[in-house]
Amino acid sequence: MxxxxxxxxxTSLLTNARRLGFxxxxxxxxxxxxxxxxxxxxxxxxxLSRLAQAGDELVFLHSDTEEGERCSRVLADFFTxxxxxxxxxxxxxxxYNEKGFVQRGLRRFVRLLAEELREAQRRGLTPSINATGGFxxxxxxxxxxxxxxxxxxxxxxxKFGDIVTLPATPIAWDYAxxxxxxxxxxxxxxxxxxxxxxxxxxxxxxxxxxxxxxDAEDGHTYLSPLGEAYLEAFKGQQESxxxxxxxxxxxxxxxxxxxxxxxxxxxxxxxxxxxxxxDWQRSAETVRNGIYKFPKGHTAERVFFSEQDGVLYVLELxxxxxxxxxxxxxxxxxxxDYDQDAFTELP
Numbered sequence: 001m002x003x004x005x006x007x008x009x010x011t012s013l014l015t016n017a018r019r020l021g022f023x024x025x026x027x028x029x030x031x032x033x034x035x036x037x038x039x040x041x042x043x044x045x046x047x048l049s050r051l052a053q054a055g056d057e058l059v060f061l062h063s064d065t066e067e068g069e070r071c072s073r074v075l076a077d078f079f080t081x082x083x084x085x086x087x088x089x090x091x092x093x094x095x096y097n098e099k100g101f102v103q104r105g106l107r108r109f110v111r112l113l114a115e116e117l118r119e120a121q122r123r124g125l126t127p128s129i130n131a132t133g134g135f136x137x138x139x140x141x142x143x144x145x146x147x148x149x150x151x152x153x154x155x156x157x158x159k160f161g162d163i164v165t166l167p168a169t170p171i172a173w174d175y176a177x178x179x180x181x182x183x184x185x186x187x188x189x190x191x192x193x194x195x196x197x198x199x200x201x202x203x204x205x206x207x208x209x210x211x212x213x214x215d216a217e218d219g220h221t222y223l224s225p226l227g228e229a230y231l232e233a234f235k236g237q238q239e240s241x242x243x244x245x246x247x248x249x250x251x252x253x254x255x256x257x258x259x260x261x262x263x264x265x266x267x268x269x270x271x272x273x274x275x276x277x278x279d280w281q282r283s284a285e286t287v288r289n290g291i292y293k294f295p296k297g298h299t300a301e302r303v304f305f306s307e308q309d310g311v312l313y314v315l316e317l318x319x320x321x322x323x324x325x326x327x328x329x330x331x332x333x334x335x336x337d338y339d340q341d342a343f344t345e346l347p
Contacts, residue, residue: 001124001125001126002053002055002056002057002125002126003052003053003056003057003125003126003127003128004056004057004058004059004116004120004123004125004126004127004128005048005051005052005056005057005058005059005128005129005130006059006061006113006116006117006127006128006129006130007044007047007048007058007059007060007061007075007129007130007131007132007133008061008129008130008131008132008133008134008138008139008142009044009060009061009062009063009068009071009072009075009088009133009134010042010043010044010068010071010132010133010134010135011067011068011071011133012042012043012044012133013030013033013034013041013042013044013045013071013074013075014030014067014070014071016033016040016041016042017029017030017033017041020033020037020040027070027073027074027077030070030071030074031074031077031078034074034075034078035078038078042071042075042133043132043133043156044060044071044075044130044132044133045075045078046132046156047130047132047154047155047156047163048079048130050156050163051128051130051154051163052079052084054083056084056085057084057085057086057120057125058076058079058084058085058086058087059086059087059088059089059116060072060075060076060086060087060088060089061088061089061091061109061112061113061116061134062088062089062090062091063090063091063094063095063105063134063135063138064090064091064092064093064094064095064105065095065096068090068094069088069090071133072088072089072090073088075088076088089112089116091105091108091109091112092104092105092108093105093107093108094106094108094109094135094138106137106138106141106225106228107222107223107224107225107228109138109141109142109225110141110145110225110228110229110232111228111232113129113142113145114145114149114228114229114232114233114235115232117129117145117149117151118232118235127149127151128151128152128153128154129142129143129145129146129151129152129153129154130154131143131146131153131154131155132154132155132156139155141225141226141229143166144226144229145229145232145233146166146168147166148229148230148233149233150168151168152165152166152167152168153165153166154166175230175233175234175270175274177206177208177209177212177267178230178231178234179234179241179270179274180263180266180267180270181205181209182234184201184205184209185212185223185227185231188213188221188222188223189222189223189228189231192218192220192222193220193221193222194219194220194221195215195216195219195220195221198213198221199221206263212224212226212227212230213227214227241273241274242273242274242310242311242312243273243310243311243312243345244269244272244273244311244312244313244314244345244346245311245312245313245314245343245344245345245346246314246343246344246346247313247314247315247316247338247342247343248339248342248343248344249315249316249338250314250315250316250317251344253316253317253318254317261301261319264300264301265301265303265317268294268295268299268301268303269303269314269346271283271294271295272284272294272303272305272312273312273346283295283296284296287304287329287330287333288333289334289335290306290307290335291304291305291306291315291333291334291335292304292305292306292307293330299320300319300320300321301317301319301320302317302318302319302320302326303316303317304316304317304318304329304333306335308340313338313340313343314346315333315335315338316329316333
């Protein structure tokens with residue numbers, strides 16, 4: 001299967017051109033350097049000469065600077081000449097402007113990188129990230145995006161002979177926070193929001209929500225770059241998110257819980273519908289006759305459910321402190337005791 005390799009782009013091509021006697025301001029001279037000495041020309045070509053295979057697609061994400069665009073354009077032209085589908089993409093705001101770098105540049109970088117990964121997956125390409133060039137913070141967030149998207153990330157220094165690749169890590173990220181507070185995160189992300197208004201809304205939300213936000217000096221609050229990475233990864237999870245419905249009994253139990261316990265159950269229910277590691281059965285335990293308990297082990301929150309025609313039906317919620325009820329459910333719970341028409345759809 002062909003790859004889409006997404007590369008961060010720095011300016012080592014210009015630095016090395018000057019050192020090797022080529023004019024860094026002349027694109028034809030830079031192109032000649034790449035033809036003659038691709039592994040010495042720059043970190044990006046050094047890595048891609050080892051990573052790229054016939055049929056791969058190459059995307060160069062470059063800074064919002066003239067130097068970055070020049071390097072990206074020359075690299076795309078060089079690899080196009082060698083038979084690859086190659087193009088450059090400018091990241092607006094990713095520049096030497098210190099304020100705009102974090103508030104705009106890194107967030108847009110994360111979003112663009114995530115869009116490229118998702119689009120590659122839709123087209124049946126294997127996505128990977130070459131985080132060799134660019135700003136140090138850019139490389140760090142490229143690595144973070146690779147982790148949450150379970151995409152391999154490769155590095156090489158222009159003086160190194162070997163590539164270091166972090167494999168796609170099979171970590172089941174917990175997206176429950178984004179699922180339950182999706183409207184809030186999308187509201188923050190839609191346009192600059194006054195910090196005072198954001199703080200007012202945060203009073204009714206878990207503290208973890210605030211950890212994914214940045215309060216800027218301009219009086220507005222934005223998603224942090226890490227928050228942007230999680231939100232973009234969560235959007236990609238929506239395609240595998242299963243419908244989930246609560247029985248009248250489960251809904252009553254939930255409504256009678258305090259806010260802290262409700263929040264914990266929301267997270268468990270979202271983990272269930274997203275499927276931990278892509279498959280809820282890995283973390284569920286069979287009770288009887290198509291009824292399961294989630295998650296496995298001695299957990300504080302227990303969910304008894306059944307799957308029918310792709311829909312998850314939650315029959316009961318039972319806390320760790322109610323051992324007597326838990327044992328009763330283990331012994332007596334039965335799908336036939338529930339009216340399927342009485343289940344409530346969970347958004």
